[in-house]
Amino acid sequence: MNWLTEPFAHEFMRRAAFGCALIGFLNGFLGAFIVLRRLALMADALSHSLLPGLALGVLVFGLAPTGLFAGALAAALIVAIGSQLISRNSRVKEDTSIAILYTMAFSAGVILLNKVKSPVSLHHYLFGNILGLSNSDLWMNYGIALVTIPLVVALQRPLLVALFEPSVAKSQGIHVAWLNYLLMSLLVVTMISSLQAVGVALALGLLIAPAATIYLLSDSATAMFWGGGILGALGSCMGLLISYWLNAETGPCIVLLLGVFFLAAYLLSPRYGMVLKLLRRKHFHEESLERWKEG
Amino acid sequence: MSDHSLKVSDLTVSYQRIPALHHVEFSTRCGQCMALIGPNGAGKTTLLKTLAGLLKPESGRVEFHGRRVTRGTKDFAYLPQRENIDWDFPLTVRGLVEMGRYLRVGWAGRFSKSDDNAVDRAIAEMELEGFEDRQISALSGGQQQRAFLARSLAQEAHVFLLDEPFTGLDQPTTDALSATLKRLAADGKLILASHHDLATVPSLFSEVLLLNGELIVAGKTSDVFTEANIARAYSAAVFAGRKHPHHHTHELAH
Numbered sequence: 001m002n003w004l005t006e007p008f009a010h011e012f013m014r015r016a017a018f019g020c021a022l023i024g025f026l027n028g029f030l031g032a033f034i035v036l037r038r039l040a041l042m043a044d045a046l047s048h049s050l051l052p053g054l055a056l057g058v059l060v061f062g063l064a065p066t067g068l069f070a071g072a073l074a075a076a077l078i079v080a081i082g083s084q085l086i087s088r089n090s091r092v093k094e095d096t097s098i099a100i101l102y103t104m105a106f107s108a109g110v111i112l113l114n115k116v117k118s119p120v121s122l123h124h125y126l127f128g129n130i131l132g133l134s135n136s137d138l139w140m141n142y143g144i145a146l147v148t149i150p151l152v153v154a155l156q157r158p159l160l161v162a163l164f165e166p167s168v169a170k171s172q173g174i175h176v177a178w179l180n181y182l183l184m185s186l187l188v189v190t191m192i193s194s195l196q197a198v199g200v201a202l203a204l205g206l207l208i209a210p211a212a213t214i215y216l217l218s219d220s221a222t223a224m225f226w227g228g229g230i231l232g233a234l235g236s237c238m239g240l241l242i243s244y245w246l247n248a249e250t251g252p253c254i255v256l257l258l259g260v261f262f263l264a265a266y267l268l269s270p271r272y273g274m275v276l277k278l279l280r281r282k283h284f285h286e287e288s289l290e291r292w293k294e295g
Numbered sequence: 296m297s298d299h300s301l302k303v304s305d306l307t308v309s310y311q312r313i314p315a316l317h318h319v320e321f322s323t324r325c326g327q328c329m330a331l332i333g334p335n336g337a338g339k340t341t342l343l344k345t346l347a348g349l350l351k352p353e354s355g356r357v358e359f360h361g362r363r364v365t366r367g368t369k370d371f372a373y374l375p376q377r378e379n380i381d382w383d384f385p386l387t388v389r390g391l392v393e394m395g396r397y398l399r400v401g402w403a404g405r406f407s408k409s410d411d412n413a414v415d416r417a418i419a420e421m422e423l424e425g426f427e428d429r430q431i432s433a434l435s436g437g438q439q440q441r442a443f444l445a446r447s448l449a450q451e452a453h454v455f456l457l458d459e460p461f462t463g464l465d466q467p468t469t470d471a472l473s474a475t476l477k478r479l480a481a482d483g484k485l486i487l488a489s490h491h492d493l494a495t496v497p498s499l500f501s502e503v504l505l506l507n508g509e510l511i512v513a514g515k516t517s518d519v520f521t522e523a524n525i526a527r528a529y530s531a532a533v534f535a536g537r538k539h540p541h542h543h544t545h546e547l548a549h
Binding site for chain 1 (some may be wrong): 367375
């Protein structure tokens with residue numbers, strides 16, 4: 001068992017494992033809503049728009065987590081609201097306007113981060129740096145989890161109704177638009193937490209893959225967010241270990257492993273897996289033919 | 296004032312200031328199965344959505360049991376068109392029917408014994424026992440309709456607002472759904488359903504409301520479902536717009 005315990009002899013690995021479990025759970029948990037609401041592209045755009053905010057945060061506040069947090073939040077909000085404004089007031093649809101704005105924001109972020117004399121390299125913002133997790137980063141992640149998870153659990157029923165049938169939700173007096181804004185805000189906050197683990201470029205994988213995997217395994221929405229959280233936490237910790245053994249980068253290891261989980265579910269899920277679909281009889285016709293012969 | 300009636304007066308509904316329904320007035324009582332009939336764009340779905348509280352009317356009022364209807368009422372249950380439902384949603388029949396109790400239990404409250412019983416009763420009444428754990432796409436079309444009706448039953452709704460419930464159903468399923476709706480009406484529910492197959496109206500519905508932007512006529516099927524009235528509803532020229540002082544335009548919306 002030495003190979004398993006040895007990595008955790010290092011303080012930085014223990015800290016990283018805590019961070020991975022926390023960040024993985026938070027992302028997997030919220031991912032269920034993004035999958036069900038089909039917001040994956042929106043989430044991708046938001047994660048990329050965080051970059052210029054991070055750069056400005058470094059410029060104005062230095063490396064303080066609150067400064068980075070404020071900058072990233074502001075940048076994501078500007079892109080989200082800006083794309084809404086453009087699509088509402090012109091013939092351009094939302095996916096187009098958001099694509100333009102987020103690539104603009106991302107480009108600005110890359111240029112800014114190279115110009116700013118930051119002790120943290122652009123590479124770390126893009127692909128994560130979980131081994132460099134500081135205490136204040138950990139505290140920020142605890143804070144985010146402490147706000148996000150209880151809020152989502154408390155609002156579980158209206159969220160589910162609003163996701164399943166927005167029109168019925170409205171008729172029941174649920175403020176669907178406000179719930180959407182809330183979900184978006186929680187998404188941005190969660191993305192900020194995942195930056196440390198997997199970076200701007202890979203955040204989407206950590207968010208979506210666990211929930212999508214459970215989606216192929218279960219018919220319960222509750223299982224989707226709790227299961228997504230657990231799978232996200234497990235996958236992130238395992239990814240961390242793998243990266244230690246292979247001496248590879250952590251963020252990509254985590255996202256790759258979560259992707260492998262998803263593909264395994266796609267192939268092997270007892271309910272919706274491809275393998276079972278192929279093994280099953282092609283057509284009821286054969287069954288009815290047999291019955292007919294028997295009769 | 297419990298006279299078991301739904302009363303709609305002077306209802307005008309607009310999309311971005313272009314009215315889709317003009318000054319609609321009618322009343323009906325619990326125990327009826329009423330069809331909303333009219334050409335595309337006549338405002339059938341608009342009327343259903345307004346009654347469900349999804350659209351805010353520009354003028355007019357809706358009263359049920361003599362009381363003005365507000366959004367979030369437990370008395371009304373709205374069932375959207377089939378194609379507007381995400382059938383792959385991770386939801387079982389029981390989960391769907393439980394949603395009907397949310398309005399009563401509240402967003403955080405625990406399900407009590409009586410809530411569970413109401414869910415069981417609704418499932419039994421819609422003959423879905425044994426299907427509770429099925430995901431909603433793993434049901435036949437008729438079972439899917441009944442599962443949504445069971446949710447409305449669990450809500451203890453009195454007015455069922457159905458958008459094209461018979462569309463896409465084969466003959467035996469249509470007959471079964473019709474029997475179910477008639478049974479609900481006999482139990483004192485009020486069914487309002489948009490419908491487009493004129494041939495089946497007399498056999499399915501006890502009352503008819505003919506619509507074409509404005510109300511053509513509403514009443515007992517045997518009285519008002521006449522060739523002359525149908526022709527009025529389906530002739531494009533019917534709505535000219537009576538002169539009346541108003542700030543909206545009179546172009547017909549889609």
